[in-house]
Amino acid sequence: MRIDKFLKVSRLIKRRTVAQEACDAGKVFVNGRSVKPSYVLKVGDVVELKLGTPICFTVKSLNEKANKEESQTLYEFKS
Helix, strand or coil, X not given: CEHHHHHHHCCCCCXXXXXXXXXXXXXXXXXXXXXXXXXXXXXXXXXXXXXXXXXXXXXXXXXXXXXXXXXXXCEEECC
């Protein structure tokens, strides 16, 4: 699944266009590298968002049609 779609489906970012803009601005990192919106995520990838307060999480599952309850099971925050 593309990173921009994952961020939208997981409800970490409200709209896909905002996720695309964040990637283009260099504020989204996967495994320590800045990525474009078309980057294909894999389970186990470590994602870092630097939007205001930095958020770091691990991708647990990829589900393109996750509902509100399932969206929280797609990732796990790192401590």
